[in-house]
Amino acid sequence: xxxxxxxxxxxxxxxxxxxxxxxxxxxxxxxxxxxxxxxxxxxxxxxxxxxxxxxxxxxxxxxxxxxxxxxxxxxxxxxxxxxxxxxxxxxxxxxxxxxxxxxxxxxxxxxxxxxxxxxxxxxxxxxxxxxxxxxxxxxxxxxxxxxxxxxxxxxxxxxxxxxxxxxxxxxxxxxxxxxxxxxxxxxxxxxxxxxxxxxxxxxxxxxxxxxxxxxxxxxxxxxxxxxxxxxxxxxxxxxxx
Ligand code: C5P
Numbered sequence: 001x002x003x004x005x006x007x008x009x010x011x012x013x014x015x016x017x018x019x020x021x022x023x024x025x026x027x028x029x030x031x032x033x034x035x036x037x038x039x040x041x042x043x044x045x046x047x048x049x050x051x052x053x054x055x056x057x058x059x060x061x062x063x064x065x066x067x068x069x070x071x072x073x074x075x076x077x078x079x080x081x082x083x084x085x086x087x088x089x090x091x092x093x094x095x096x097x098x099x100x101x102x103x104x105x106x107x108x109x110x111x112x113x114x115x116x117x118x119x120x121x122x123x124x125x126x127x128x129x130x131x132x133x134x135x136x137x138x139x140x141x142x143x144x145x146x147x148x149x150x151x152x153x154x155x156x157x158x159x160x161x162x163x164x165x166x167x168x169x170x171x172x173x174x175x176x177x178x179x180x181x182x183x184x185x186x187x188x189x190x191x192x193x194x195x196x197x198x199x200x201x202x203x204x205x206x207x208x209x210x211x212x213x214x215x216x217x218x219x220x221x222x223x224x225x226x227x228x229x230x231x232x233x234x235x236x237x238x239x240x241x
Contacts, residue, residue, distance in 0.1 A: 001025070001080060011037060012047075012196060018080070023071060027078045028054070032196070034215040036128055041214070043222055047077040049229040050194035055079050056233055057162065057193040064161050066154060068189040069181065084181025084190050087143055088123040089132070091151060093159045094175040098199055099212075101175075116159055118152055123179070150187045151180050158189070166200065169231050171209060174199035195228050 003025050004017035011033045016025045028047035033040045051073070058070030058079075069081040094117045097107035101117070120137065121129040137143050143151065155178055163173045176198035179191035191197070200209040209228040214221045 001074070012050075013192065022083050024081050024083050025074065025078055026081050026192075028192070028194075029077075032211070032214055032221070034211065037125070039215070043214075043225075045222060046225055049225045050192060050196055051077045051079055053229050053232050054192040054194045058189070060165065061158060061161060061189065066158060066161070066189060067183075067186060069183075081190070082183055082188065084183050084188055086179065086181040086190055087147075087151075089137070089142060089151070089180065090121040090123050090129060091155050091178045091180065092119045092121070092175060093117075093155050093178070094119065095159065095163065096172065096174045096201075098174050116156065118155055147187055154180070154187065154189065162193075166232070167203075169234060170203045171228075171231060172201040172203050174201055195225050200228060 001023060002019045004019065006014060007017050007024065008015045012029055012031050014027045014029060016027065018025055028051040030042045030044055030046045031040065032043055032046055055070060055073045058068040061068055062070065069084050071080040071082060073079050094101060094113050097105075097111040097113060098109055101107055101119075102109045107113075120132050122132050122136075122140070122142070123129060132140075132142075134145075134148060137148055138145065158178065159173070159176075162176070166173045176193065178189060178193070178197075180187055181190040182188070195210045198210055199212060201207065202209055208218055209224055209231070213219050213224040
């Protein structure tokens, strides 16, 4: 498969066409941003960790019956993905109150959310990703009621699968963001599932193992990403970083 023209460049990833119109190459760059792009840096090696973790989670979800865009890992920091018609929604599943939920609503940080809370934002840098509700999704023709039902059910199923997997490795899945696309009418998980898009707390210490370390300058970001990747990719549960 040959890498072709750049199709899209986001804040931390670039997507390239290939000689197969149904396949794209997703490159995880070393760029990291926070607070709507206000804080920006480049951290050498970050892209490789996020690509490894994303590729692993996509393969794991496929093994558990969830359709994703993942095809294969090509070289470090990249993955070959199915070309999807992306739906501009950011679907966030929250098990524990943290981040913007605590800033915007009267939750205490660390408060369990049972059942989990799904929040759906409109993916638009220009509009700063405003929160949607079902009526707005339909009024904006972003998804049909059937598609939205499937998106929510899939997000909750993924939450259960990842929560159990991470729990066995000493990690609490606090929240995470998913994006979805269409492949011949089917709803498929796209984008990434990595330390940039999840909030992960070490069970024993409560320490962050994710982008919060960068957002709030809580420590060495690359050491944190390396430790998170090592734990997530460890074959058996119970191993420490
Ligand atoms: O900032 P907030 O608390 O709303 O983020 C919730 C979760 O969604 C976090 O895990 C965060 O990393 C992820 N997220 C993301 N991309 C965004 C917004 C949030 O990956 N644009």
